[in-house]
Amino acid sequence: MTYPKPDFAEAAPVAVPAGASPPATASAAQAAPAAPKGPGAAGLARQAKAVAAAVLPPALTVLVILAVWQGVCGDSYDGLPSPSRIWLESKELIVDPFYDRGGVDKGLFWHVLTSLKRVALGFSISAVCGIGLGVLIGANRWAHRGLDPIFQVLRTVPPLAWLPISLAAFHEANPSALFVIFVTSIWPIIINTAVGVRNIPEDYRNVARVLRLSPIEYFFKILLPATTPYIFTGLRIGVGMSWLAIVASEMLLGGVGVGFFIWDQYNASRISDIVVALAWVGLTGFALDRIVALLGRIVSRGNAAS
Amino acid sequence: MGKAYLSIENLGVTFGHGAGASEVLRGVELQVDKGEFVSIIGHSGCGKSTLLNVVAGLVPASTGAVILDREAVSAPGPERAVVFQNHSLLPWLSVRENVQLAVDKVFGGKKSAAERREWTLHNLELVKMTHAKDKRPSEISGGMKQRVGIARALAMQPKVLLLDEPFGALDALTRAHLQDSVMEIQATLNNTVLMVTHDVDEAVLLSDRIVMMTNGPRATIGQVRPVDLARPRDRLAVAENGSYVHARAAVIEFLYTRRAA
Ligand SMILES: Nc1ncnc2c1ncn2[C@@H]1O[C@H](COP(=O)(O)OP(=O)(O)OP(=O)(O)O)[C@@H](O)[C@H]1O
Ligand SMILES: [Mg+2]
Numbered sequence: 001m002t003y004p005k006p007d008f009a010e011a012a013p014v015a016v017p018a019g020a021s022p023p024a025t026a027s028a029a030q031a032a033p034a035a036p037k038g039p040g041a042a043g044l045a046r047q048a049k050a051v052a053a054a055v056l057p058p059a060l061t062v063l064v065i066l067a068v069w070q071g072v073c074g075d076s077y078d079g080l081p082s083p084s085r086i087w088l089e090s091k092e093l094i095v096d097p098f099y100d101r102g103g104v105d106k107g108l109f110w111h112v113l114t115s116l117k118r119v120a121l122g123f124s125i126s127a128v129c130g131i132g133l134g135v136l137i138g139a140n141r142w143a144h145r146g147l148d149p150i151f152q153v154l155r156t157v158p159p160l161a162w163l164p165i166s167l168a169a170f171h172e173a174n175p176s177a178l179f180v181i182f183v184t185s186i187w188p189i190i191i192n193t194a195v196g197v198r199n200i201p202e203d204y205r206n207v208a209r210v211l212r213l214s215p216i217e218y219f220f221k222i223l224l225p226a227t228t229p230y231i232f233t234g235l236r237i238g239v240g241m242s243w244l245a246i247v248a249s250e251m252l253l254g255g256v257g258v259g260f261f262i263w264d265q266y267n268a269s270r271i272s273d274i275v276v277a278l279a280w281v282g283l284t285g286f287a288l289d290r291i292v293a294l295l296g297r298i299v300s301r302g303n304a305a306s
Numbered sequence: 307m308g309k310a311y312l313s314i315e316n317l318g319v320t321f322g323h324g325a326g327a328s329e330v331l332r333g334v335e336l337q338v339d340k341g342e343f344v345s346i347i348g349h350s351g352c353g354k355s356t357l358l359n360v361v362a363g364l365v366p367a368s369t370g371a372v373i374l375d376r377e378a379v380s381a382p383g384p385e386r387a388v389v390f391q392n393h394s395l396l397p398w399l400s401v402r403e404n405v406q407l408a409v410d411k412v413f414g415g416k417k418s419a420a421e422r423r424e425w426t427l428h429n430l431e432l433v434k435m436t437h438a439k440d441k442r443p444s445e446i447s448g449g450m451k452q453r454v455g456i457a458r459a460l461a462m463q464p465k466v467l468l469l470d471e472p473f474g475a476l477d478a479l480t481r482a483h484l485q486d487s488v489m490e491i492q493a494t495l496n497n498t499v500l501m502v503t504h505d506v507d508e509a510v511l512l513s514d515r516i517v518m519m520t521n522g523p524r525a526t527i528g529q530v531r532p533v534d535l536a537r538p539r540d541r542l543a544v545a546e547n548g549s550y551v552h553a554r555a556a557v558i559e560f561l562y563t564r565r566a567a
Binding site: 203206207210222 | 362363364381382383384386387388390392394396398407408411412462
């Protein structure tokens with residue numbers, strides 16, 4: 001039991017607040033519906049205040065960054081474009097993400113959507129396999145001894161290093177991209193699931209034994225619910241990593257997707273468009289993370305505390 | 307032949323093998339009649355939980371045997387329901403679902419779904435937890451959790467009810483309440499109960515007999531003390547009673563003067 005948590009704090013620092021935040025957010029969510037019960041106006045004011053407290057500071061930060069950026073880059077026409085130049089040069093890209101003129105000349109929404117579809121497929125496969133393997137090495141001592149060292153080595157291979165092998169094996173861009181997503185995101189899922197299974201309290205197992213639950217009943221009634229918080233920690237790290245992997249691998253694979261778009265614009269020297277695309281990539285990754293975290297909270301509600 | 311309902315015969319338990327082996331229990335002999343309430347008391351770490359777990363089937367006996375109702379115990383099962391020290395409710399299930407899980411498993415083939423639901427509620431009623439049946443374990447107090455744990459065990463209609471320091475983690479007041487509840491329930495259902503405890507008063511108040519264990523390693527039963535008190539017992543009235551005082555003194559004497567038996 002030396003490997004589990006510290007590894008992930010390194011691999012994705014996001015995961016640490018992830019573990020800590022659900023209780024806090026959950027209580028916030030409970031407080032929110034309670035608010036309207038009180039005197040209407042006061043409740044509304046309080047909600048408005050909460051929203052303002054959450055939105056204003058980052059909005060201000062963005063404004064400050066934009067201002068500094070504008071000041072530093074000014075109106076020069078080489079190097080990094082300033083925010084005002086980005087607006088001038090990439091206005092269409094910013095205001096209309098949905099245009100489609102055929103080929104690769106599409107709005108960013110479509111590029112992101114293509115990448116997301118790949119992530120959805122690749123990540124689903126790795127979630128299923130990852131949870132399965134995680135349960136196996138968590139529950140079986142010999143599987144753990146045999147597989148864990150190999151996983152620990154493989155998980156340190158950078159996503160893009162898999163790409164040549166993947167291309168050699170599949171010959172096509174799409175399955176190669178899927179494989180890279182799969183192979184990038186599966187390790188945190190496996191390892192977190194395994195840790196979860198190994199951490200199932202002895203008491204729960206004793207309850208199952210006294211009740212004579214069959215292995216299948218044990219799996220669905222005890223193991224899976226007891227492991228859910230761990231699984232979702234793994235999924236959350238995994239989805240973030242697969243988003244990192246897809247954008248990078250699309251740059252090399254070409255064809256479609258937001259990664260390809262960035263590379264294409266780079267070759268066309270349209271740095272402004274790249275900045276816009278980066279904003280999309282960041283926001284999409286953020287949304288993915290939040291969606292998985294939310295799912296985890298819904299699925300394991302009331303589970304964390306004992 | 308008149309053999310006891312629950313019979314522990316020449317029981318020994320050794321953990322580990324070879325040089326690292328530790329013999330925890332040796333030569334434990336105990337007979338418990340049907341409907342009897344027996345407490346096991348002894349110093350921390352002497353092997354009380356181990357003894358209870360062997361009866362539960364959770365720990366295998368190294369020597370000897372446990373025989374319940376003419377059948378040798380070899381694996382855990384619902385006819386030997388356990389109330390664990392730290393309640394061990396499943397946190398993702400509501401109070402009702404925790405009991406329901408046991409009821410569905412034990413009576414799955416024998417009762418209809420409606421009967422099983424009814425039986426679940428009946429057992430929650432028994433421990434006075436109906437009002438919180440839809441709460442999750444994290445939303446109720448420690449005493450309430452322990453009540454639910456007892457309801458879950460009772461709902462299995464066990465031949466013998468095994469309690470491992472069921473009230474150990476509770477404050478004195480809650481503890482007293484639960485002890486009264488357990489006495490009441492035992493008076494109605496006439497369960498056979500084996501209870502591990504640290505608390506001399508609890509042992510004397512609840513038990514028909516008190517089993518005192520010697521210190522480990524190789525702990526065994528040092529002395530068995532019957533408690534001659536009519537039931538129902540009232541904790542206030544009984545405290546003045548001669549039998550109570552004597553039994554209490556005997557247990558304390560055993561625990562604190564003859565510890566190295
Ligand atoms: N699975 C195990 N493997 C090895 N040793 C064990 C195991 N379970 C218990 N022991 C040892 O057996 C001894 C008795 O433990 P047990 O839990 O039965 O004591 P206890 O009387 O219930 O103590 P307490 O009053 O503190 O609960 C202890 O020394 C403990 O370390
Ligand atoms: Mg114990």
